[in-house]
Amino acid sequence: MCRAEQFAWKRGDAFCLPGGEPVEHLAAQDAILLQVTNEPELAYLRAAPGDAAIEPTLFPGEIAEQHLHNVHGRNSEQRAAGKSVVFLTAMMASRRVTTPTLLSALNTLEPGGDQRPHRHSSVALTLSIQGEGVYSMVDGERIDWAPDTLFVTPPGAVHSHHNRGDKMMLSYVVQDTGLHSQLRTTNFAWTE
Numbered sequence: 001m002c003r004a005e006q007f008a009w010k011r012g013d014a015f016c017l018p019g020g021e022p023v024e025h026l027a028a029q030d031a032i033l034l035q036v037t038n039e040p041e042l043a044y045l046r047a048a049p050g051d052a053a054i055e056p057t058l059f060p061g062e063i064a065e066q067h068l069h070n071v072h073g074r075n076s077e078q079r080a081a082g083k084s085v086v087f088l089t090a091m092m093a094s095r096r097v098t099t100p101t102l103l104s105a106l107n108t109l110e111p112g113g114d115q116r117p118h119r120h121s122s123v124a125l126t127l128s129i130q131g132e133g134v135y136s137m138v139d140g141e142r143i144d145w146a147p148d149t150l151f152v153t154p155p156g157a158v159h160s161h162h163n164r165g166d167k168m169m170l171s172y173v174v175q176d177t178g179l180h181s182q183l184r185t186t187n188f189a190w191t192e
Helices: 040-043 061-076 090-095 177-183
Strands: 014-016 057-059 083-087 103-110 116-118 124-130 134-138 141-144 150-153 159-163 170-173 188-190
Touching: 014 103, 061 083, 061 103, 083 177, 090 177, 103 159, 116 159, 134 150
Parallel strands: none
Antiparallel strands: 014 057, 083 103, 103 170, 116 188, 124 150, 124 170, 134 141, 134 159
């Protein structure tokens, strides 16, 4: 519950809540709850957490799955950095980010697929949801994925993901893309 608004969430759902207000979470079974905030930035700006006017937003997992199915149905070759579904709040939809400073998304990679090596100015927090047989290369170092593990890709690091498993790679990713857009420091480049 947040701002007297209450919604039921389940496995696969994501949600965005405004900061600076009491929030209550209840789960009937084990759950992973990844919380990402921009409190250091707000403190630097001397802004109150609730000033951004972000409304509580639920992103149902089954709708995200349908969007991923549609994305994978368009073409078979992975030419972009990833096939993903980006979670957009109403306030930030025109900017294609989740909050004024953060972007969150579900990323995928087909079995046998290789993501092209690239770098970007944003830091990436990646939570492995389905990563059996998946590894990442980050600045020349191989990182094997483990279930329910969060890893950080530093800004500017050359990285790629590789799926040698027999299931679709699935990860939840949060980046400070919105912040770099506002600062005009957004940078993305293929490195091969």
